[in-house]
Amino acid sequence: MKIKYSVVVITGANRGLGAQFATQMLERGAARVYAAARRPESVDVPGVEPISLDVTDQQQVEEAARAVGQADIVINNAGFSSFARLIDGEMRDIRREIDINYFGALRMVRAFAPAMRKRGRGAFLNVSSVMAWLGYEHSNSYGASKAANWAMSNGLREELAGAGIQVSSMLLGSTDTDMMAGIDVPKNRPDELVATALDQFEDGVNEILADDAATILKAGLSGDPGRFVE
Ligand SMILES: NC(=O)c1ccc[n+]([C@@H]2O[C@H](COP(=O)([O-])OP(=O)(O)OC[C@H]3O[C@@H](n4cnc5c(N)ncnc54)[C@H](OP(=O)(O)O)[C@@H]3O)[C@@H](O)[C@H]2O)c1
Structure with missing residues (x-):
């Protein structure tokens, strides 16, 4: 999906990767970028249109879809890590993740896909994580x-095949945002990571x-996952 002249919605666009997505979408010529955030006043990217959106609130998601109308691209970027352990973490934290x-991204897809289907055109970029493929201390419920x-x-992708809608899943490891602030590991630069991702998306x-x-x-997925356990 080409970004130039497109209408884009990005969740969690007030900081971290979301703000980078918003910046780079404009740089790549998007016609309009809706920067969705729980606190729209915290959006600090010149040229975007901030909108109020908590992805856990079904009503707000539906209102956002009505307000935007026809979106060409929806980036499901909003995310949360409680660092809870599966075995003894708080169930409240695990449910919130x-x-x-998951449900936040799915709510967005269900709200924005019908207008895309009508036009036979659109794309979703769903931000996942390499943690989907790997056990790692304090990242397992996430x-x-x-x-x-x-x-x-x-x-x-299967359900929308033939509808003209691209569904891209984005996998990434540790990247230098607030989410990883307390973790001392090598980190990607958000600007470089988002540029790489958007090249592939386009x-x-x-x-x-x-x-x-x-x-x-990804290359090692056919191996025994037990080999990652120390
Ligand atoms: N950084 C990494 O190493 C890494 C690695 C793999 C995947 N990811 C994924 O990349 C995406 C971006 O993460 P990040 O690193 O930029 O994290 P971040 O700096 O912690 O930012 C998280 C963003 O999600 C928003 N958010 C959280 N809960 C929300 C809700 N209920 N409704 C709407 N927005 C909500 C936050 O808004 P508030 O400001 O209102 O809290 C914030 O804008 C996430 O999906 C994350 O899981 C990150």
Whole structure:
């Protein structure tokens, strides 16, 4: 899906990767960029149109879809990691990850897809994570929610086949945003990562491997997952 002249909606566009997506969409010639955020006053990207949107609120999602009308591209970027463990983390945190990372994206798709289907044109970019493919300390309940997001993209691609709608899933490893602020590991630069992802998105890639971690883990998926356990 070409970005030039397109109408784009980005969730969680007030910071981190969402703000980068908004910036680079404008740089690539998008006609209009709706920067959706829970606090639209916190959106700080010149040239975008901030809109109020909590992806856990069905009514707000439907209102956003009505307000935007016809979107060419929806980027389901909003995400949350509680760093809860599966075995003894708070169920409230684990549910919240699923509600934002899976149901939030699904709510957006269900609200925006009907207008795309009518026009026979549109694209979703669903931001998953390499944690969908890997067990890692304090990222496992988050990983389960991102695996659901990844499976959602595979399923939507099948359900929307022939409708003229691109469904891209984006896989990435640790990147230097607030989400990873407390974690001392090597990190991607958000600007470089988003540029790589958008190049692939514009090429119509279904599964966007946005960094080396995604590429290496994808290549190793046929191996025994037990080999990652220390
Ligand atoms: N950074 C990484 O290493 C990494 C790795 C793999 C995947 N990802 C994924 O990349 C995406 C962007 O993450 P990031 O690194 O930019 O994280 P971030 O800096 O923590 O930003 C998260 C964004 O999601 C928004 N958000 C959270 N809950 C929301 C809700 N209920 N409704 C609407 N917006 C909500 C936040 O808004 P508020 O400001 O209102 O909280 C914020 O804009 C996420 O899906 C994340 O899971 C990140």
